[in-house]
Amino acid sequence: xxxxxxxxxxxxxxxxxxxxxxxxxxxxxxxxxxxxxxxxxxxxxxxxxxxxxxxxxxxxxxxxxxxxxxxxxxxxxxxxxxxxxxxxxxxxxxxxxxxxxxxxxxxxxxxxxxxxxxxxxxxxxxxxxxxxxxxxxxxxxxxxxxxxxxxxxxxxxxxxxxxxxxxxxxxxxxxxxxxxxxxxxxxxxxxxxxxxxxxxxxxxxxxxxxxxxxxxxxxxxxxxxxxxxxxxxxxxxxxxxxxxxxxxxxxxxxxxxxxxxxxxxxxxxxxxxxxxxxxxxxxxxxxxxxxxxxxxxxxxxxxxxxxxxxxxxxxxxxxxxxxxxxxxxxxxxxxxxxxxxxxxxxxxxxxxxxxxxxxxxxxxxxxxxxxxxxxxxxxxxxxxxxxxxxxxxxxxxxxxxxxxxxxxxxxxxxxxxxxxxxxxxxxxxxxxxxxxxxxxxxxxxxxxxxxx
Amino acid sequence: xxxxxxxxxxxxxxxxxxxxxxxxxxxxxxxxxxxxxxxxxxxxxxxxxxxxxxxxxxxxxxxxxxxxxxxxxxxxxxxxxxxxxxxxxxxxxxxxxxxxxxxxxxxxxxxxxxxxxxxxxxxxxxxxxxxxxxxxxxxxxxxxxxxxxxxxxxxxxxxxxxxxxxxxxxxxxxxxxxxxxxxxxxxxxxxxxx
Numbered sequence: 322x323x324x325x326x327x328x329x330x331x332x333x334x335x336x337x338x339x340x341x342x343x344x345x346x347x348x349x350x351x352x353x354x355x356x357x358x359x360x361x362x363x364x365x366x367x368x369x370x371x372x373x374x375x376x377x378x379x380x381x382x383x384x385x386x387x388x389x390x391x392x393x394x395x396x397x398x399x400x401x402x403x404x405x406x407x408x409x410x411x412x413x414x415x416x417x418x419x420x421x422x423x424x425x426x427x428x429x430x431x432x433x434x435x436x437x438x439x440x441x442x443x444x445x446x447x448x449x450x451x452x453x454x455x456x457x458x459x460x461x462x463x464x465x466x467x468x469x470x471x472x473x474x475x476x477x478x479x480x481x482x483x484x485x486x487x488x489x490x491x492x493x494x495x496x497x498x499x500x501x502x503x504x505x506x507x508x509x510x511x512x513x514x515x516x517x518x519x520x521x522x523x524x525x526x527x528x529x530x531x532x533x534x535x536x537x538x539x540x541x542x543x544x545x546x547x548x549x550x551x552x553x554x555x556x557x558x559x560x561x562x563x564x565x566x567x568x569x570x571x572x573x574x575x576x577x578x579x580x581x582x583x584x585x586x587x588x589x590x591x592x593x594x595x596x597x598x599x600x601x602x603x604x605x606x607x608x609x610x611x612x613x614x615x616x617x618x619x620x621x622x623x624x625x626x627x628x629x630x631x632x633x634x635x636x637x638x639x640x641x642x643x644x645x646x647x648x649x650x651x652x653x654x655x656x657x658x659x660x661x662x663x664x665x666x667x668x669x670x671x672x673x674x675x676x677x678x679x680x681x682x683x684x685x686x687x688x689x690x691x692x693x694x695x696x697x698x699x700x701x702x703x704x705x706x707x708x709x710x711x712x713x714x715x716x717x718x719x720x721x722x723x724x725x726x727x728x729x730x731x732x733x734x735x736x737x738x739x740x741x742x743x744x745x746x747x748x749x750x751x752x753x754x755x756x757x758x759x760x761x762x763x764x765x766x767x768x769x770x771x772x773x
Numbered sequence: 774x775x776x777x778x779x780x781x782x783x784x785x786x787x788x789x790x791x792x793x794x795x796x797x798x799x800x801x802x803x804x805x806x807x808x809x810x811x812x813x814x815x816x817x818x819x820x821x822x823x824x825x826x827x828x829x830x831x832x833x834x835x836x837x838x839x840x841x842x843x844x845x846x847x848x849x850x851x852x853x854x855x856x857x858x859x860x861x862x863x864x865x866x867x868x869x870x871x872x873x874x875x876x877x878x879x880x881x882x883x884x885x886x887x888x889x890x891x892x893x894x895x896x897x898x899x900x901x902x903x904x905x906x907x908x909x910x911x912x913x914x915x916x917x918x919x920x921x922x923x924x925x926x927x928x929x930x931x932x933x934x935x936x937x938x939x940x941x942x943x944x945x946x947x948x949x950x951x952x953x954x955x956x957x958x959x960x961x962x963x964x965x966x967x
Binding site: 451546 | 866867869871873880882898899903905906907908909910911912913914915919920921922923924925926947965967
């Protein structure tokens with residue numbers, strides 16, 4: 322076993338008692354044995370006439386779980402800016418947990434859950450890595466740790482951030498610094514280190530449509546685990562480099578939130594992507610701790626349905642950076658990263674915004690500009706009731722030259738849905754056609770699209 | 774290389790027959806290449822046809838191997854013509870490398886290259902032959918043996934020759950590669966195409 326230096330920083334104490342885990346491990350073993358009794362037969366059982374479809378069962382479970390557990394929406398760590406309430410709450414929560422010397426509500430106690438089930442499970446072959454257990458067990462681990470962290474910080478508005486290492490190759494600066502509860506001095510990767518983007522890319526993973534290749538099987542790990550997940554662990558190094566100590570490094574939680582987010586994105590892509598429906602997966606249970614330190618078991622079926630969602634920080638995508646004068650329709654094209662495309666399609670997100678700057682205002686006659694999405698042949702004759710119509714703006718003459726105006730035009734709701742529908746291999750292609758109406762000339766300096 | 778009490782230790786690179794019927798390790802063997810059937814699958818890499826819910830499986834190597842400081846090149850294998858077309862046209866999903874029975878008690882970082890028998894730990898991941906990578910954390914489970922799947926990038930499709938033949942080279946990289954024996958063994962390597 323690779324032994325990296327165990328953290329010398331106050332780790333918050335020892336593990337939950339082994340007796341407590343063994344007690345629950347007995348229940349776990351029973352659950353696992355029951356799940357494994359006839360998995361193949363159950364998987365092939367015909368649907369009972371008049372009974373619910375699989376989709377209905379999944380939806381019912383999601384509703385039931387959502388009623389039991391409060392929803393969380395996790396954000397990119399880049400939004401945890403210095404001095405922000407989010408970052409302050411996160412540091413306070415971690416500091417409080419570090420100050421607890423023992424027990425499952427302590428920082429060390431939470432980390433020890435990972436050590437036990439990843440390196441020395443009390444039940445034979447109950448490892449939660451290198452199999453289809455990996456994603457769903459860690460989802461539950463994150464969620465219940467987050468509940469404990471919220472209680473420690475004294476606010477339910479705190480949620481664990483995610484480190485989007487596909488975009489941000491450096492370990493977030495918020496996690497370094499002497500005296501910073503988010504720091505871990507054992508790391509091999511320093512503030513100037515950079516991950517290899519070839520190994521943190523997720524487009525190939527998102528293009529997979531089968532769970533075995535993406536998330537693993539009963540006997541093999543999937544690509545997300547052995548690809549970017551393991552790579553980041555090994556590259557950060559120190560406590561992060563070994564199962565036994567990984568949970569001690571605060572970056573572990575941000576890292577795993579991103580792993581969970583990739584799973585969330587993968588499922589959101591649809592196209593046949595789905596979690597296992599084998600009872601051998603669904604019925605497995607593992608123990609965790611609630612905010613009172615009481616142990617309980619949760620099934621993988623319920624853990625997979627925990628109400629966790631992710632938002633993406635707004636990103637500005639450049640469409641055109643040169644001065645243009647349009648008398649005829651013109652098309653600009655943009656490639657939107659998959660995670661941003663899927664985030665934009667979430668029903669509670671504001672629509673993308675077209676940002677036009679450096680506009681040359683007309684002095685004598687007004688001009689209306691219609692914007693069409695994925696309709697490159699649009700003309701002044703194309704109706705605004707066409708499904709591709711995404712928005713418009715009108716420039717009213719001012720009577721004198723007035724350049725440099727900026728406008729922000731929200732694009733209509735079908736644009737995010739187009740982005741989602743068009744996602745392939747990690748990105749979504751979108752074209753916007755600007756059509757000056759009436760043959761009037763319209764000029765601008767740059768076009769950008771802001772996507773949330 | 775730790776001895777495992779219940780599983781035969783994988784043979785070293787030198788303990789191989791001269792004629793390779795299956796899974797020829799080209800790195801360090803005096804191995805006469807088997808005759809290659811023209812226009813059909815290579816005899817060295819048996820192919821299991823796809824079924825309704827299972828992928829087509831190309832057995833790249835059915836013989837155990839050891840990944841030390843020297844890369845291991847597997848193949849050549851050949852894909853059926855229709856699969857070549859599907860890959861090169863982008864009609865199919867990414868090919869998936871399935872590696873079974875890996876033991877890496879100290880962990881491992883492994884890079885995968887297509888048609889790069891000379892690849893080393895110094896070969897960058899920006900190389901056109903780079904197809905993917907996988908990493909293992911060490912520990913008890915990795916010492917017992919794990920299996921994994923990793924999707925490969927467009928390097929395979931780009932490298933497929935007219936006869937659909939290709940080789941795969943596994944390279945131990947990362948800190949382990951600098952300390953000598955990477956201590957990684959594997960039982961089987963196959964390619965899954967959906």
